[in-house]
Structures are given as structure tokens and as C-alpha cells.
Amino acid sequence: MKLELRGITKRFGTLLANDHIDVVVEPGQIHCLLGENGAGKSTLMNVLYGLYEPTEGEILVDDKPVSFRGPGDAMAAGIGMVHQHFMLVPVFTVAENVALGAEPTKAAGFLNLDQTRQRIKEISDQYGFDVDPDALVEDLPVGVQQRVEIIKALVRNAKVLILDEPTAVLTPQETDELLDIMRQLKSRGTSIVFISHKLREVKEVSDTITVIRRGKVVGTADPAASTTELASMMVGRAVSLNLEKAPAQPRETTFEVSDLTVVAPNGQHVVDHLSFHIKRGEILAIAGVQGNGQTELTEAILGLQERVTGSIVLDGKELVGRSVKEVLDAGVGFVPEDRTVDGLVGTFSVAENLILDLYDKPPFAKGISMSPAKIMENAKARIGEFDVRTPSAASAAGTLSGGNQQKLVMARELSRPLRLFIASQPTRGVDVGSIEFLHRRIVAERDQGTPVMIISTELDEVMELADRIAVLYKGKLVGTVPAGTGRDVLGLMMAGIPPEEHAPNGHAHAPQAGIPAATSNAEGADHA
Numbered sequence: 001m002k003l004e005l006r007g008i009t010k011r012f013g014t015l016l017a018n019d020h021i022d023v024v025v026e027p028g029q030i031h032c033l034l035g036e037n038g039a040g041k042s043t044l045m046n047v048l049y050g051l052y053e054p055t056e057g058e059i060l061v062d063d064k065p066v067s068f069r070g071p072g073d074a075m076a077a078g079i080g081m082v083h084q085h086f087m088l089v090p091v092f093t094v095a096e097n098v099a100l101g102a103e104p105t106k107a108a109g110f111l112n113l114d115q116t117r118q119r120i121k122e123i124s125d126q127y128g129f130d131v132d133p134d135a136l137v138e139d140l141p142v143g144v145q146q147r148v149e150i151i152k153a154l155v156r157n158a159k160v161l162i163l164d165e166p167t168a169v170l171t172p173q174e175t176d177e178l179l180d181i182m183r184q185l186k187s188r189g190t191s192i193v194f195i196s197h198k199l200r201e202v203k204e205v206s207d208t209i210t211v212i213r214r215g216k217v218v219g220t221a222d223p224a225a226s227t228t229e230l231a232s233m234m235v236g237r238a239v240s241l242n243l244e245k246a247p248a249q250p251r252e253t254t255f256e257v258s259d260l261t262v263v264a265p266n267g268q269h270v271v272d273h274l275s276f277h278i279k280r281g282e283i284l285a286i287a288g289v290q291g292n293g294q295t296e297l298t299e300a301i302l303g304l305q306e307r308v309t310g311s312i313v314l315d316g317k318e319l320v321g322r323s324v325k326e327v328l329d330a331g332v333g334f335v336p337e338d339r340t341v342d343g344l345v346g347t348f349s350v351a352e353n354l355i356l357d358l359y360d361k362p363p364f365a366k367g368i369s370m371s372p373a374k375i376m377e378n379a380k381a382r383i384g385e386f387d388v389r390t391p392s393a394a395s396a397a398g399t400l401s402g403g404n405q406q407k408l409v410m411a412r413e414l415s416r417p418l419r420l421f422i423a424s425q426p427t428r429g430v431d432v433g434s435i436e437f438l439h440r441r442i443v444a445e446r447d448q449g450t451p452v453m454i455i456s457t458e459l460d461e462v463m464e465l466a467d468r469i470a471v472l473y474k475g476k477l478v479g480t481v482p483a484g485t486g487r488d489v490l491g492l493m494m495a496g497i498p499p500e501e502h503a504p505n506g507h508a509h510a511p512q513a514g515i516p517a518a519t520s521n522a523e524g525a526d527h528a
């Protein structure tokens with residue numbers, strides 16, 4: 001199926017999110033949309049999927065104009081979309097989810113559950129999806145849930161699949177599997193519109209790249225171009241993809257976690273006798289595959305977990321047993337892994353979101369009332385400094401693009417005096433230009449003497465930012481290794497194999513393979 005977007009324009013009030021965009025997606029093509037945060041990519045896809053009505057322009061399917069009044073129309077025309085936040089019902093099975101809301105197909109009419117199960121099996125075999133139709137969605141890893149979304153689209157005969165930042169929530173292995181699936185789909189004639197900020201994967205799978213900047217198409221890029229070239233074309237200036245950072249100058253230890261255990265409601269020790277410390281002026285990165293206790297660890301520090309034993313000491317004060325407000329007041333800056341749930345209030349303005357933790361403190365509070373002038377002044381400064389693309393400080397935070405929402409949370413948390421900074425997935429959904437800036441800000445916070453803890457499933461990010469790297473596996477610390485430790489060693493540690501058991505080329509016993517000799521564990525003997 002050939003798909004054409006011709007002169008698509010979309011306004012939100014005075015904001016021109018899409019400005020006469022022309023894109024042609026050829027049959028069986030992986031077509032990447034590349035553009036900085038707020039460029040208008042998701043808006044364009046929402047127009048294509050019938051979620052937004054375009055202000056101007058038309059969509060053509062096989063050279064015939066079509067008009068969509070909703071996603072149902074788009075699906076009927078052969079367009080499917082996998083959203084970043086899955087639209088699945090966790091307590092239903094895969095087959096129930098796929099059958100849910102399905103339109104009757106021309107070939108089979110309505111599918112009953114048995115037929116749906118059969119179709120899932122066929123598709124799963126055809127593409128090597130390895131999805132059990134009877135599994136409960138809530139029991140499936142994120143990568144498999146995403147495949148269920150793809151199956152949902154394929155059952156509805158999608159010929160063009162929209163994938164909007166599909167790898168943002170995936171582990172590196174799941175990402176590789178998804179890229180394979182994309183190639184499979186393409187080889188069977190399905191076209192894919194692919195949005196991603198990860199240039200390595202864009203280069204790997206794309207046939208064509210359309211670059212969008214500030215709502216306009218600025219050109220097409222060659223997938224064979226270097227990541228630096230792609231990055232510059234995307235943001236319209238030279239971007240340095242390598243963080244230049246001076247070695248840490250660690251001072252005294254002010255943050256110490258000892259024998260910390262968090263017990264889940266089902267009795268499982270999701271954080272299991274964890275001990276580590278962070279000095280002032282150093283960045284400790286917690287690496288690991290998602291779901292190995294990272295979330296519970298940060299929640300325990302923040303006072304959001306109930307069944308916690310052990311101790312968490314900041315500046316000589318015990319944090320276990322404190323309320324969230326008390327923890328924040330102790331000077332903890334926190335960027336949560338899911339900004340839309342814990343980081344922002346979508347209906348509040350950008351300005352209000354920038355003082356969520358500070359609304360009752362000077363200069364924003366005056367007695368029992370707030371100072372609107374100070375709140376606006378602060379907002380303008382932060383928006384400028386962190387390059388948050390928003391029509392105004394008064395816009396609702398929920399209308400900002402994903403990457404700009406992330407920048408907003410980072411701006412708020414890095415703009416007050418901190419005694420400890422914790423960020424989970426600090427640059428999720430953020431474009432390469434802004435990653436460069438945010439990484440520099442995190443290092444600047446370190447250099448001011450703040451202990452910094454980064455939790456990231458992105459190995460590149462961990463390796464770039466960390467002064468020491470602690471790897472979590474099943475709630476336990478596999479080990480702590482210094483900056484410069486190789487990707488292979490970290491990979492094995494993420495699979496639960498401690499460094500002393502790594503061999504130069506395998507898993508047998510040969511200590512410290514791939515770990516910089518001079519610093520090996522001198523600063524990192526935080527074994528659980």
C-alpha cells in the first residue's frame with residue numbers, strides 16, 4: 001500500500017505543530033521520521049491515525065484521497081498504530097485483548113475468541129513472535145506486550161504500521177528483537193513509519209529518513225550518513241555526541257544505603273540486602289535490566305515503599321520511615337521513570353509544574369498566598385535554560401511533546417539546592433541535542449558537590465555518565481565497577497554474573513576481565 005501525506009498542517013490555537021508536511025511512504029518501506037523534541041512527529045502520526053483532524057492537507061492511500069474521522073477509519077484503510085503507552089487490558093489474556101474492539105474484517109466478519117486465538121498463532125508463527133494467546137497480558141514482559149499490540153494491528157489487516165518511539169521502553173535485547181520483527185514485516189510487504197531518537201537503530205533499519213524541524217520537513221537524510229550528521233541535520237546545529245567530562249573529585253560520603261530490603265506484597269524480596277554509598281561529587285549509575293529492583297529502590301529512598309528494613313542515611317539523617325515531603329525537604333531531587341504518572345500534573349501549567357516541590361517556600365510563597373510574578377519569572381528562566389519548547393509558561397504541561405515534558409521535570413529538579421540527586425531514565429524520549437545538554441547539567445550538579453544516582457537501562461548513558469557503576473540483578477548488587485568498564489563485562493553482570501567469575505572470553509573464573517586495572521574495585525567494593 002502506498003501512503004501519502006500531502007500538505008498536512010495542524011494548528012493548536014496559535015501554535016503551528018505541522019506546517020504543510022509532505023511525506024510519501026512506499027509499499028514495504030521503513031520510513032523514519034527524525035526530528036527534535038516538539039518538532040511535530042507525534043502530531044503528524046495522530047493526524048494519520050485519525051486522532052486529530054488536520055487543519056489543512058490530505059491523506060492519500062494508493063493515490064486516492066481518504067478522510068479519517070477516528071482511528072476506526074484509519075484501521076479500516078489499513079493503518080495501524082502502536083502507542084508508547086500500550087492500550088492493553090492487563091487482566092485479560094492476549095486473545096481477549098486482540099479480540100477486544102476488533103472491527104469485523106472483510107474476510108472473516110467478526111472473529112470469535114477461538115478464531116482470534118488461531119489468527120494469533122498463525123501470525124506468531126509467521127513472524128516468529130513467540131506469543132501465547134492464552135497468557136495474561138500482565139504476566140508478559142514489556143517487549144512481548146508490544147508484540148501483542150503489533151498482532152492487534154496485523155489481525156486488523158494493517159498494511160502500514162506506525163511505531164512511535166517503540167524502543168524507548170525496551171531492553172537492548174528486546175530492541176534487537178523488535179528491529180528483526182520490523183525487517184520481517186517489511187519483507188512481507190508491510191510499510192512502517194518509525195519514530196525514534198536513537199540514531200543507531202534509525203540507521204540500522206530505515207530505508208528513508210524524513211527530517212522534521214519546527215513543524216516543517218527540512219529534507220531527507222541518507223541512513224548511511226553518520227550519527228553525527230543525522231544529529232546535526234535534526235537539530236540544525238553541530239551536536240557533540242560524546243560527553244567531555246573531567247574525572248570526578250569525590251569528597252566525603254554523605255549518602256549511604258545499608259542492608260536495605262524491600263518486601264513486595266507477595267512476600268518477594270524485590271530489594272535484597274542492598275548496601276552502597278555515594279560520595280559528594282560523584283555519579284553512581286545503577287545499571288540493570290528493568291524490573292530488577294530499581295523502581296523499588298528509588299521508591300524506598302523517596303518514602304514511597306512501606307515494607308522497608310535497613311537504613312538509608314543522607315547527611316547523617318535516617319530517611320527510612322520519613323514521608324515523601326520530609327525526604328524532598330531533606331534536599332533530595334528526584335526524576336521518576338514515568339514522568340506522566342509521577343513527574344508532572346498534566347492539567348497544571350508549565351509554570352506551576354516547575355514549582356511543585358517549592359510552592360510553599362520563598363520566594364514563591366508569601367505568607368499563605370503565592371507570588372504569581374515570581375512563579376512566572378522562574379518559569380521563563382527555566383524554559384530558556386533547558387530549552388523547553390512550549391507555546392508559553394501558562395500552557396498545560398500535558399500538551400507538551402514527550403521529550404519536552406521530560407526536560408520540564410529535569411529543569412524543576414535540577415534548579416533547587418540539592419543534597420542528593422536521583423534520576424531514573426533521565427533522558428527517556430529526549431532528542432540527541434537535549435541529551436547533550438542534560439548530561440552536562442547532571443555533571444555540573446556533581447561538580448557542585450552533590451552525590452548523584454542515575455538509574456538507567458541504557459548502557460550508553462550509564463557508560464557516559466557514571467564515575468562508578470553498580471549493577472542490580474534480582475534485587476541484589478552483582479557488583480560495583482569503575483567508569484571505563486567494558487560493555488561486555490556490564491552485560492554479563494546484568495545477567496547476574498559477578499565480575500570475579502568472568503573469563504576473558506566466557507563465563508568461567510578469571511577475575512576482573514575487561515575492568516580497568518588501575519581502579520578495579522578500589523572505589524567500588526560495595527558487594528552485597
Ligand SMILES: Nc1ncnc2c1ncn2[C@@H]1O[C@H](COP(=O)(O)OP(=O)(O)OP(=O)(O)O)[C@@H](O)[C@H]1O
Nearest residue numbers: 012017037038039040041042043399400401402403
Ligand atoms: N493536544 C495538544 N494541544 C496543544 N498543543 C499540542 C498538543 N499536542 C501537541 N502539541 C504541541 O505540538 C507541538 C508538537 O508536538 P509533538 O508531540 O508532535 O512533537 P514530537 O516531535 O512528537 O516531539 P517528541 O520527540 O518530544 O515526542 C509541540 O509544541 C506540542 O506542545
